[in-house]
Amino acid sequence: MLKIQNNINYFFKDLDILKKALTHSSINYKSNYENLEFLGDSIINFFITEWIYKKYPHLTENEMTVMKNQYINKDYLSKISNILKISEFASIDKNIEISTKISCELFESIVAAIYLDSNIKNTKKFLNKNLIKNFEESDKVIDYKGELIIFYQKKIIGNLIIQTEQLNESKIFISKISFNKYHFYGFGFNKIKAEQNGALFACKHIKDTILQKRVC
Amino acid sequence: MLKIQNNINYFFKDLDILKKALTHSSINYKSNYENLEFLGDSIINFFITEWIYKKYPHLTENEMTVMKNQYINKDYLSKISNILKISEFASIDKNIEISTKISCELFESIVAAIYLDSNIKNTKKFLNKNLIKNFEESDKVIDYKGELIIFYQKKIIGNLIIQTEQLNESKIFISKISFNKYHFYGFGFNKIKAEQNGALFACKHIKDTILQKRVC
Numbered sequence: 568m569l570k571i572q573n574n575i576n577y578f579f580k581d582l583d584i585l586k587k588a589l590t591h592s593s594i595n596y597k598s599n600y601e602n603l604e605f606l607g608d609s610i611i612n613f614f615i616t617e618w619i620y621k622k623y624p625h626l627t628e629n630e631m632t633v634m635k636n637q638y639i640n641k642d643y644l645s646k647i648s649n650i651l652k653i654s655e656f657a658s659i660d661k662n663i664e665i666s667t668k669i670s671c672e673l674f675e676s677i678v679a680a681i682y683l684d685s686n687i688k689n690t691k692k693f694l695n696k697n698l699i700k701n702f703e704e705s706d707k708v709i710d711y712k713g714e715l716i717i718f719y720q721k722k723i724i725g726n727l728i729i730q731t732e733q734l735n736e737s738k739i740f741i742s743k744i745s746f747n748k749y750h751f752y753g754f755g756f757n758k759i760k761a762e763q764n765g766a767l768f769a770c771k772h773i774k775d776t777i778l779q780k781r782v783c
Numbered sequence: 784m785l786k787i788q789n790n791i792n793y794f795f796k797d798l799d800i801l802k803k804a805l806t807h808s809s810i811n812y813k814s815n816y817e818n819l820e821f822l823g824d825s826i827i828n829f830f831i832t833e834w835i836y837k838k839y840p841h842l843t844e845n846e847m848t849v850m851k852n853q854y855i856n857k858d859y860l861s862k863i864s865n866i867l868k869i870s871e872f873a874s875i876d877k878n879i880e881i882s883t884k885i886s887c888e889l890f891e892s893i894v895a896a897i898y899l900d901s902n903i904k905n906t907k908k909f910l911n912k913n914l915i916k917n918f919e920e921s922d923k924v925i926d927y928k929g930e931l932i933i934f935y936q937k938k939i940i941g942n943l944i945i946q947t948e949q950l951n952e953s954k955i956f957i958s959k960i961s962f963n964k965y966h967f968y969g970f971g972f973n974k975i976k977a978e979q980n981g982a983l984f985a986c987k988h989i990k991d992t993i994l995q996k997r998v999c
Contacts, residue, residue: 601843601844602842605836605844609833612829616825617822620822620842624818627817687903695851
């Protein structure tokens with residue numbers, strides 16, 4: 568239990584709550600992380616919304632929504648969960664694969680556990696370090712825009728339009744990616760990042776729906 | 784500005800934030816309550832989730848979701864907003880009708896304004912007094928179940944099934960209302976209340992979709 572606490576850089580007063588946060592329903596049907604995860608999700612949502620509100624006071628509600636979705640989406644939270652290696656310490660049936668969903672849930676339940684073990688201040692400190700700084704410092708750009716263009720060239724999607732603009736009163740960029748009748752949005756601190764982030768959502772949609780249908 | 788503060792029983796240090804919370808985009812396109820509302824929504828979500836988590840630790844995630852939806856739905860928040868008479872103090876174009884959506888948004892923006900003007904503790908106190916106590920003390924039951932049965936008798940809906948059960952480890956009841964291919968859930972501290980709450984959602988759906996289509 569010490570190693571996980573080292574990884575997340577938070578040391579619990581109540582180890583039972585940490586244990587619960589790491590227990591999957593496949594191990595304990597009654598006492599597992601499910602309702603902690605439910606609470607953690609609302610804490611992360613609140614934290615990110617407040618952070619965006621304070622850092623970018625001039626954004627419209629829609630722009631705030633675009634930005635928020637990139638911080639609270641399952642893929643990003645799962646990535647952070649994997650960086651902290653949380654799933655390595657989880658109690659989970661051996662036959663169950665640690666999916667993106669499960670690693671995201673583990674991160675959310677750990678957030679709730681920190682909150683219940685201490686207070687909102689410590690929880691914000693943890694989230695600031697792990698969600699905000701990782702996002703800003705991340706420079707590993709997978710070329711989702713390139714992948715998207717390949718989908719277009721192969722005629723898997725049609726009418727691809729990528730529009731990116733810098734918001735007047737802030738340093739951020741918003742990219743709108745349209746094809747068929749779909750629209751996806753991405754934001755970033757430069758044009759490339761905004762487009763990559765939007766393309767990530769678009770590619771995910773294509774893989775989850777359009778390509779799935781072709782396979783079936 | 785004093786009267787509204789009396790109504791909500793919170794007195795602002797910074798009156799500008801209160802003013803912003805009461806300004807609709809029809810009056811000021813740039814500085815209005817929209818992003819405060821966005822923040823307020825996440826605060827209410829967090830508050831209700833924590834309250835449910837602590838008060839009903841044995842609920843499953845699904846049961847928590849049912850309960851949460853009744854506290855954070857637009858109709859309920861709008862009702863509280865109307866009790867506090869918030870819209871009477873709003874700056875809004877005279878041609879715009881104060882809809883359920885707008886009165887709900889005003890409540891959410893006032894919540895964010897209280898939070899930014901003070902802290903989470905005061906905001907929780909405000910929400911506890913207005914969201915929790917009003918919900919628990921409310922005894923004005925509109926007979927939505929009766930309305931639902933009339934929809935069934937008039938063959939507007941088919942195969943109506945109402946199933947209500949008391950949850951083993953708590954004092955609350957959950958009602959599941961099914962018709963056609965839809966399911967709606969309600970909870971309450973007694974069987975009647977749970978059914979009425981579920982029926983409220985069901986009736987709203989019938990009025991918003993099935994009856995709308997008949998008119999068109």
